[in-house]
Amino acid sequence: MRSPRAPRRRTLPAVVATAILAAAALLVPALPAAAHDELIGSDPSSGAVLETLPAQITLSYSADVLPDAGATVIEVTDAAGTSLTDGDPEVSGAQVTQALAGPASGAVTVRWRVVSSDGHPIDGEFAFSVPESSPTPTPSATTTASPVATASEAPSPAATTTEVTVPLESDAPASPLPWILLAVALVIVAGVLVYVFASRGPRNTAGRGGSGR
Template identity: 60%
Template sequence: MTSRMAPRRRALPALLAAALLTVATLLVPALPAAAHDELVSTDPSADAVLDALPDRITFTFSADILPDQGATVIEVTDSAGASLASGAPTVDGSTVTQTLTGSASGPVSVLWRVVSSDGHPIDGSFSFAVPAASPTPAPTPTPTSAPTPSASATVTPSAIADPVATPSDTEQAASPLPWILLAVALLAVVGALVYLVTARGRGRSTGDRSAGTPGR
């Protein structure tokens, strides 16, 4: 009885180590694949109110952006829908720059789409505002027949348009694959433990019956 139980006891740590190694092997490559790069900041920032349209917009991401031609798209439009972008965007590592041209008055909308370092496309939008210029008041003429001083005109500056919308980045749902693999691995470990415990119990029962039977 002792000789038959000894190999099973020695095999138990080996099976547990193999099961844990299987879980680690399945989860370690799968977890990083569930996360994608994201937009860290922009210049100008979302909801900013500027004195004039800037000459460029700069995007900073959490990792390098793939510089494939046509993969990076930046659209910048004014309140009337006219394009303010000049030429194609420039990708330099984790930084993307889009040159602007012309002038704008009111909200400026920005739509962007890039391909992150893992090959997955990400996109989003934000806006900032450029105030409308205040009109120049016309001078009030002074009557020549009256010695009274001329009256000054009161000018009310135009209201500043509010930005359109706050930025909304596309959120990528995490893949359920790591959890499925973890569940499979845990089931394998539990199955192995149940088998060993059952086999050990059968071995003890057999030994007890053998000990109770008188020798001939």
């Protein structure tokens, strides 16, 4: 014979489970949202191409950020890493404004860090760009040009004078001394020759006569 209490025991676990699910459904809407605040917009926007560097940038968040000193940090740098920020950022509810100053060209990077309404710090970065400007030429010192002398005023180089000695023609007759000396020499030579031949003649004659005897 079956016990009349068995059907009640089988339905008890199902009743308990249904009660737990119903309680959970009632408690879920009452739980606080676990998601943190986030950046929802910026001016200029990410990837924008501007003609010049704006006077300021504005960041908009999904909820108010803490305005405490040091809680909000905005860094804006150009392509060379030079800071473009001017002063501290200003917090107004869910918006943060940062003034900019200085020349910039090329990519401009914005890095931000704020403390959201739930006390949790959040950060991020984006970039926009401005056209690269040509470098401004540095004014050079004005050089006073000295007057250039004209061809007629320019000093001509000193002429190099080469002295050439030209033998002067003399109308006086040539000296006869060389010819006189030559004649004397010829006479002396002739006299020597005559003497030699004259001295040899008698000796040869005497020799021939002795041999005939």
